[in-house]
Amino acid sequence: xxxxxxxxxxxxxxxxxxxxxxxxxxxxxxxxxxxxxxxxxxxxxxxxxxxxxxxxxxxxxxxxxxxxxxxxxxxxxxxxxxxxxxxxxxxxxxxxxxxxxxxxxxxxxxxxxxxxxxx
Amino acid sequence: xxxxxxxxxxxxxxxxxxxxxxxxxxxxxxxxxxxxxxxxxxxxxxxxxxxxxxxxxxxxxxxxxxxxxxxxxxxxxxxxxxxxxxxxxxxxxxxxxxxxxxxxxxx
Numbered sequence: 001x002x003x004x005x006x007x008x009x010x011x012x013x014x015x016x017x018x019x020x021x022x023x024x025x026x027x028x029x030x031x032x033x034x035x036x037x038x039x040x041x042x043x044x045x046x047x048x049x050x051x052x053x054x055x056x057x058x059x060x061x062x063x064x065x066x067x068x069x070x071x072x073x074x075x076x077x078x079x080x081x082x083x084x085x086x087x088x089x090x091x092x093x094x095x096x097x098x099x100x101x102x103x104x105x106x107x108x109x110x111x112x113x114x115x116x117x118x119x
Numbered sequence: 120x121x122x123x124x125x126x127x128x129x130x131x132x133x134x135x136x137x138x139x140x141x142x143x144x145x146x147x148x149x150x151x152x153x154x155x156x157x158x159x160x161x162x163x164x165x166x167x168x169x170x171x172x173x174x175x176x177x178x179x180x181x182x183x184x185x186x187x188x189x190x191x192x193x194x195x196x197x198x199x200x201x202x203x204x205x206x207x208x209x210x211x212x213x214x215x216x217x218x219x220x221x222x223x224x225x226x
Contacts, residue, residue: 037163044206044220045163045206045208045217047214047215047217050213050215059213061213062120062214095163101168102169103150103153103168103169104151105153105165105168105169105208105210106208107165107168109162109163109164111162112162
């Protein structure tokens with residue numbers, strides 16, 4: 001069965017960087033995009049960007065341009081999202097989600113990774 | 120960017136009720152709309168994609184309709200496990216924006 005398993009919770013200081021991983025299993029990793037979505041406590045969902053694991057091509061939401069980097073290691077079917085220059089407003093649960101299919105949608109999601117930014 | 124609005128933002132309903140949630144897009148998105156259900160502490164779950172296609176394994180009491188700028192998610196007979204927050208998402212163009220959510224609570 002398709003699974004996306006994310007790395008554990010992180011606590012970071014303002015100005016630091018965080019790198020969250022998302023390990024895929026149960027399907028061909030390079031056949032579907034990986035998208036990243038975040039959710040602050042009690043708030044809605046915010047799309048951050050996408051990555052094509054086959055080509056490595058990426059696209060980022062304007063809000064995160066210059067601060068986010070999405071990469072992958074195809075040998076271990078793992079995608080990464082690194083966010084730099086962290087501030088308190090970046091405290092949120094970060095999700096990876098598989099994108100693709102006939103209607104292009106996010107059909108499988110990781111369990112989420114809580115990133116807390118605090119001095 | 121395409122903005123999505125949802126109405127209502129909060130809905131109180133009873134088991135067995137028919138529930139309808141509306142999602143409106145700031146510009147036409149054809150049928151590139153998905154609906155997700157999210158329960159507290161859990162990842163969103165895909166319910167409907169391409170505006171009206173039921174995701175495999177999702178109960179048939181969920182249905183979606185619409186195209187262009189106006190869309191609806193209908194739950195024909197609300198079940199206890201359906202109390203959750205529902206989000207629409209447009210996948211017509213980047214950035215893939217989400218609606219603000221509709222929380223369905225127990226009356």
